[in-house]
Amino acid sequence: xxxxxxxxxxxxxxxxxxxxxxxxxxxxxxxxxxxxxxxxxxxxxxxxxxxxxxxxxxxxxxxxxxxxxxxxxxxxxxxxxxxxxxxxxxxxxxxxxxxxxxxxxxxx
Numbered sequence: 001x002x003x004x005x006x007x008x009x010x011x012x013x014x015x016x017x018x019x020x021x022x023x024x025x026x027x028x029x030x031x032x033x034x035x036x037x038x039x040x041x042x043x044x045x046x047x048x049x050x051x052x053x054x055x056x057x058x059x060x061x062x063x064x065x066x067x068x069x070x071x072x073x074x075x076x077x078x079x080x081x082x083x084x085x086x087x088x089x090x091x092x093x094x095x096x097x098x099x100x101x102x103x104x105x106x107x108x
């Protein structure tokens with residue numbers, strides 16, 4: 001998935017999800033914003049849902065670690081993980097990894 005942010009403080013939203021085992025959903029969402037200083041901020045949210053099907057809205061756990069910054073022509077790697085905190089579901093977890101890159105001008 002690519003999210004492209006243009007100049008002048010505009011933002012883009014990312015959203016991706018997957019279902020595992022017919023009952024657990026890992027959802028990654030967030031906002032990317034280009035600041036006037038040519039720095040991209042990323043503010044992700046990772047959520048773990050679990051229920052009897054992949055359409056469950058039963059949120060088990062989530063993690064929003066706060067914003068990180070990618071400076072011009074630098075790639076920022078990020079890994080997030082959450083674990084189900086419900087009793088008896090200790091082995092249910094979700095993880096995601098992604099990169100944020102601020103390419104000034106054209107990509108190399």
